[in-house]
Amino acid sequence: MNPLFQKARSRLILDNPFFGTLCLRQKPTEWDEPTGAVDGKHLFYNVKWFEKLTEMERVGFLAHEVMHLVLMHHTRRQERNAHKWNIAADYAINNHLIAEGFILPKGGLVDDQYENMTTEAIYNMLPEPPQGWDAAYKDGGGCGGVLDHPDSDGTSGTASAIESELTVAINQAAEAAKAQGKLSANMQSLVTDIKLSDSTFHCLSNLKLLTNPIAGPTLPIRKETYPSSSKLYFFILYRFINLHILGLLCKQVNNLSLS
Numbered sequence: 270m271n272p273l274f275q276k277a278r279s280r281l282i283l284d285n286p287f288f289g290t291l292c293l294r295q296k297p298t299e300w301d302e303p304t305g306a307v308d309g310k311h312l313f314y315n316v317k318w319f320e321k322l323t324e325m326e327r328v329g330f331l332a333h334e335v336m337h338l339v340l341m342h343h344t345r346r347q348e349r350n351a352h353k354w355n356i357a358a359d360y361a362i363n364n365h366l367i368a369e370g371f372i373l374p375k376g377g378l379v380d381d382q383y384e385n386m387t388t389e390a391i392y393n394m395l396p397e398p399p400q401g402w403d404a405a406y407k408d409g410g411g412c413g414g415v416l417d418h419p420d421s422d423g424t425s426g427t428a429s430a431i432e433s434e435l436t437v438a439i440n441q442a443a444e445a446a447k448a449q450g451k452l453s454a455n456m457q458s459l460v461t462d463i464k465l466s467d468s469t470f471h472c473l474s475n476l477k478l479l480t481n482p483i484a485g486p487t488l489p490i491r492k493e494t495y496p497s498s499s500k501l502y503f504f505i506l507y508r509f510i511n512l513h514i515l516g517l518l519c520k521q522v523n524n525l526s527l528s
């Protein structure tokens with residue numbers, strides 16, 4: 270392994286164990302593309318490009334790649350244009366990283382208007398890819414891209430299995446960092462959103478009701494699948510009970526204001 274890569278990763282583990290632990294799950298792999306990328310198994314990097322970065326930018330690049338995984342960009346692209354998806358994903362990531370105090374490689378895409386938005390929502394706001402852009406991967410922001418997971422076959426079943434395994438790893442990394450007092454409130458909130466999206470919102474996303482009340486960027490979209498009848502039953506029951514309680518409360522307030 271390149272010694273500068275090793276040094277940057279060690280620094281990430283020491284300073285920010287949440288990112289460092291998750292970075293260790295990726296196999297460092299040299300490649301010839303201009304920058305770097307992650308796919309859920311490999312952390313690709315162009316050695317010449319990597320060596321030209323400052324030490325803090327190298328650490329920022331590694332954290333950037335980990336965030337692509339935390340937000341599960343490698344399983345959520347579906348049929349979207351890979352180049353445009355990478356740009357949207359970078360906008361979704363970089364505000365979080367700057368808030369965490371990371372230094373990004375020069376040219377990293379940052380725009381406050383996309384703060385707390387899902388990658389899918391940012392993607393829809395971006396202009397259509399101009400002619401000449403093909404559907405192939407390209408690191409739009411220049412500070413590290415994301416590729417589809419190599420085991421991904423386009424089905425929701427495979428994506429769910431990859432996401433479930435990753436969610437466990439994210440939670441473990443968060444717990445370890447928290448125990449060391451090195452998990453920020455922002456990242457803690459992000460991890461909580463992932464836990465919620467994995468349970469409660471999975472059913473909602475299956476139903477294409479894509480309103481995420483916590484504005485979390487981690488809502489997986491499963492447009493080609495539908496919830497099982499038992500899931501749907503419990504979801505309807507849950508909403509019914511909520512509405513019933515709301516009705517009772519309104520009645521109480523009415524009674525109080527009349528008396």
Ligand SMILES: [Zn+2]
Pocket residue numbers: 333337355358359410412413414415
């Ligand atoms: Zn990126």
